[in-house]
Amino acid sequence: xxxxxxxxxxxxxxxxxxxxxxxxxxxxxxxxxxxxxxxxxxxxxxxxxxxxxxxxxxxxxxxxxxxxxxxxxxxxxxxxxxxxxxxxxxxxxxxxxxxxxxxxxxxxxxxxxxxxxxxxxxxxxxxxxxxxxxxxxxxxxxxxxxxxxxxxxxxxxxxxxxxxxxxxxxxxxxxxxxxxxxxxxxxxxxxxxxxxxxxxxxxxxxxxxxxxxxxxxxxxxxxxxxxxxxxxxxxxxxxxxxxxxxxxxxxxxxxxxxxxxxxxx
Amino acid sequence: xxxxxxxxxxxxxxxxxxxxxxxxxxxxxxxxxxxxxxxxxxxxxxxxxxxxxxxxxxxxxxxxxxxxxxxxxxxxxxxxxxxxxxxxxxxxxxxxxxxxxxxxxxxxxxxxxxxxxxxxxxxxxxxxxxxxxxxxxxxxxxxxxxxxxxxxxxxxxxxxxxxxxxxxxxxxxxxxxxxxxxxxxxxxxxxxxxxxxxxxxxxxxxxxxxxxxxxxxxxxxxxxxxxxxxxxxxxxxxxxxxxxxxxxxxxxxxxxxxxxxxxxxxxxxxxxxxxxxxxxxxxxxxxx
Ligand SMILES: Nc1ncnc2c1ncn2[C@@H]1O[C@H](COP(=O)(O)OP(=O)(O)OP(=O)(O)O)[C@@H](O)[C@H]1O
Ligand SMILES: [Mg+2]
Numbered sequence: 001x002x003x004x005x006x007x008x009x010x011x012x013x014x015x016x017x018x019x020x021x022x023x024x025x026x027x028x029x030x031x032x033x034x035x036x037x038x039x040x041x042x043x044x045x046x047x048x049x050x051x052x053x054x055x056x057x058x059x060x061x062x063x064x065x066x067x068x069x070x071x072x073x074x075x076x077x078x079x080x081x082x083x084x085x086x087x088x089x090x091x092x093x094x095x096x097x098x099x100x101x102x103x104x105x106x107x108x109x110x111x112x113x114x115x116x117x118x119x120x121x122x123x124x125x126x127x128x129x130x131x132x133x134x135x136x137x138x139x140x141x142x143x144x145x146x147x148x149x150x151x152x153x154x155x156x157x158x159x160x161x162x163x164x165x166x167x168x169x170x171x172x173x174x175x176x177x178x179x180x181x182x183x184x185x186x187x188x189x190x191x192x193x194x195x196x197x198x199x200x201x202x203x204x205x206x207x208x209x210x211x212x213x214x215x216x217x218x219x220x221x222x223x224x225x226x227x228x229x230x231x232x233x234x235x236x237x238x239x240x241x242x243x244x245x246x247x248x249x250x251x252x253x254x255x256x257x258x259x260x261x262x263x264x265x
Numbered sequence: 266x267x268x269x270x271x272x273x274x275x276x277x278x279x280x281x282x283x284x285x286x287x288x289x290x291x292x293x294x295x296x297x298x299x300x301x302x303x304x305x306x307x308x309x310x311x312x313x314x315x316x317x318x319x320x321x322x323x324x325x326x327x328x329x330x331x332x333x334x335x336x337x338x339x340x341x342x343x344x345x346x347x348x349x350x351x352x353x354x355x356x357x358x359x360x361x362x363x364x365x366x367x368x369x370x371x372x373x374x375x376x377x378x379x380x381x382x383x384x385x386x387x388x389x390x391x392x393x394x395x396x397x398x399x400x401x402x403x404x405x406x407x408x409x410x411x412x413x414x415x416x417x418x419x420x421x422x423x424x425x426x427x428x429x430x431x432x433x434x435x436x437x438x439x440x441x442x443x444x445x446x447x448x449x450x451x452x453x454x455x456x457x458x459x460x461x462x463x464x465x466x467x468x469x470x471x472x473x474x475x476x477x478x479x480x481x482x483x484x485x486x487x488x489x490x491x492x493x494x495x496x497x498x499x500x501x502x503x504x505x506x507x508x509x510x511x512x513x514x515x516x517x518x519x520x521x522x523x524x525x526x527x528x529x530x531x532x533x534x535x536x537x538x539x540x541x542x543x544x545x546x547x548x549x550x551x552x553x
Contacts, residue, residue, distance in 0.1 A: 181321045182360040185352040186422060187376035189344070204372070207362035211408070 011067075012133045018246065019061035019131045024140025026247045030254040031128050037258035038117050046265030047116040053257055054123050061131045071126030072119070079118050086111030134166045136239070143241060156232025164220070172213065179208050266330075267430060267462060268295040268318060268350075273327035275313060287313045288324070289486040295464070297429065300456050302473035302494075303466045305483030306509055311466045312355065314483070315432050318464075319343070319350040348377065351428030355435045357419030358412060366392075366410075366418050367403040373426040391425035394459070395451055413444035417451070424455070430462040431455065437472060449476055470505075471513045474498070474534045484508045499532035515539040 014020070019027070034050065041047060058068050072079075090107030097103075129137070142159030149155055180190065183204045190201055275288035287310045295301065305311050316322040317329055320336045320343040329336045331346050354360065363369040370391050374384045392399050395417040407418055416436070423431065433452065437445040449472060456463045467473045473480065474494045482490040482497070482505065489508070490501050497505070498516045505512060512520065519531045519539055529546050533539045 178354065179360055181316065182352075182354040182357065184321065185319060185347055185354070186360075187344075187347065187373040187426060189376065204360075204362050208360050211362075212359055 011130065013063050013067060013130050014133070015062040015131070017060060017062040017131070018250075019057060019127070021246070022250060023241055023243055023247045024132055024136040025144055025241065026243070026251045027128055027132055028137075028140050028144060030251060031124050033254055033258045034124050035121060037262040038121055040262040041117075041265050042113070043265040044113070044116070046261045047113070047120065049261050049265075050258070051116070051120050053254075054120055054127065058123070058127055061127060063127070063130050067130060068123060068126050071130075072122055075118070075122055079115050082118070083111040083115045086114060134163065136241075138163045138166070139237070139239065139241060154232070156235065160232075168213075168216075171216075172209070175212060176205060176209060179205050266294055267297045267332060268293070269330040270294075270317070271328040271330075273314075273317060273324045273329065275310075275317070275322065276325045277313075279325060287486050288317075291327070291486075291488055293481070293488060293491075295430075295462065297462050298460060299462055300476075300478040301464045302477035302480045303464055303483065304468060304470060304473050304480065304510065306468060309483045310486045311468075311483055312434055315352065315434060315464065315466060318432060319347045319352050321352070348426055349428055350430045350432065351423040351426055353420055353423050353431070353433045353436060355438060357423075358415035361407040361415060361419060361422075364406060365404055366397075366407050369407050369418055370422045370425050372422060377426070387425045387427070388421075391421040394424050394455055395421045396447070397421065413440055413447065416440070416444075416448065420448075420451070428461070430464070432464040432466070434466045435468070436465070437467065437469070445472070452476070468510075470510055474513045474516070482508075482510065494534055495532035498534070499530070502531065 034054070037050065038047075041050065058065055087103050087107045088101055090104050090110055092104035092106030094102045095105050095108070132140075138159045141162065142155050145153055145155035145158060184190070186204075188201060188204050190198070190205075193201065270291055270293040273288055273291040273293075274286070276284055276286045278284045291314065303311055303315070313322065317324060318331070320329075320341070323337050331349065334341055334346070336343065336346060361369055363372065367388055370388045371384045374387045379387070388403070389399050392402065397414070397417055402418075407415060410418065420433075420436070431452075436448050436452065440448065452463060452465065453476060455461050463477075465473060465477055478493065480490070480492065480494050480497055481488050482501075490497055490504060492501075498512060502512055502516070502520055511517070513534065515533055515536050515538070516531065519529050519533055519542065522529050522543075523531055527546060530542055533542055
């Protein structure tokens with residue numbers, strides 16, 4: 001049960017900082033630029049520069065680094081796993097041998113590079129979600145996607161679905177915990193038995209969860225209709241997004257950094 | 266002593282950005298056969314407290330004993346504790362999941378590994394305790410019932426475990442007056458006819474006052490008053506009003522009479538009690 005509470009993904013931490021006040025479109029595009037250059041870099045020094053860039057952004061955002069790094073925890077396993085795979089599976093100059101397992105120099109370099117890549121990738125995206133409220137995040141996505149409207153992309157609908165999904169993640173987690181506790185009180189056991197029994201034991205959680213989720217979706221749909229919601233056509237926004245000078249400067253800085261790093265390293 | 270709580274403190278999301286201290290130094294003893302009301306404003310920690318009784322939550326500090334067994338010691342048999350202490354959650358109808366009411370009520374006994382014959386007996390017994398006719402209901406789907414009926418099925422699905430103690434978290438929430446009265450009278454019956462220890466959580470003073478024998482008043486994570494309803498209404502009326510819980514209307518009426526100089530007993534719980542008390546104190550009794 002503890003696991004459910006520790007998911008910090010998508011958790012917004014409100015602060016008054018330069019990063020928080022940036023236009024969400026700028027933040028999303030900057031993240032994309034960083035991610036693209038992460039995959040273009042092939043040298044440690046490149047990752048060092050890009051990593052410092054992200055670390056400085058974290059400091060500017062006034063979000064405690066503890067929370068940003070917490071995003072790493074669930075994925076730490078994957079990072080270590082890839083590192084190990086690369087360590088042992090790459091052919092090359094052997095630097096350490098243990099029985100039939102050998103670590104090669106090439107494997108070490110490649111494994112570390114990929115770990116750095118994942119590491120910075122996760123930090124960047126957690127900073128984005130920690131420093132951008134879900135509402136402005138989806139606003140930004142909607143505006144960015146509406147560029148593709150001419151090919152029939154339903155930008156508003158996609159953004160609305162994302163808003164609703166994000167809004168209900170904590171509710172569902174809370175509800176799962178409550179149902180779990182209730183079924184435990186009725187004698188259910190989620191901690192013992194083999195994998196098939198465990199899967200079967202999930203039924204008393206999943207059915208009430210789905211029943212309640214469908215009912216809630218139904219109620220939400222009726223409530224939206226009662227408020228005359230009719231989709232994106234001609235809909236105005238309460239908060240209009242406006243590009244400010246700091247947005248342009250930040251974006252320019254990010255682009256210059258990422259392009260330089262990608263080209264030079 | 267059935268349950269014993271010693272200096273219980275509890276904090277949600279310990280070490281996270283949104284950590285909140287919900288229980289502060291709770292000390293409490295509950296004996297077998299008691300009928301207790303736990304009352305307090307929204308968010309004061311009632312639900313959090315009762316989830317400690319059967320080990321669903323572990324205290325941040327402090328100790329809990331159920332029949333002398335320390336719940337947070339390694340190797341404590343929590344399953345057995347949960348069998349002894351039946352906890353009915355708020356809106357228990359949201360936890361139903363089986364195809365038929367029979368299966369729903371049989372869930373608990375089946376998890377105990379009882380043979381089918383005994384399970385059937387328990388289902389019959391539990392449905393009877395909540396006044397649902399066995400033959401009419403067993404084959405129906407729990408999702409085809411009204412809200413009040415669903416709640417009774419949920420209650421039966423706890424009773425079929427045959428707990429020694431029953432804890433109900435706001436069993437009357439969201440019910441119409443009749444559904445409310447039904448559930449309350451069933452709870453009373455379960456206590457008086459079957460001798461079960463009952464803890465009734467609520468934030469409605471009127472319904473608790475006339476139902477329970479001992480009342481615990483919670484405020485911001487602490488138990489501030491503990492006593493019989495009569496005692497509390499007589500002596501702690503001011504405290505109740507101060508924390509915003511208020512008194513039952515009849516009790517308030519008696520306090521107002523007293524404030525006007527009439528020497529009446531203020532620990533009354535029902536309109537009938539109040540009537541008797543007022544008639545007794547009238548100089549010229551009215552002939553009825
Ligand atoms: N899972 C949780 N995580 C974090 N905080 C919680 C959690 N559950 C409850 N709280 C907080 O703990 C406090 C006490 O909650 P609790 O549910 O025990 O109150 P309650 O007295 O049962 O209220 P109500 O009468 O509304 O049911 C509240 O302030 C609530 O916001
Ligand atoms: Mg509650």
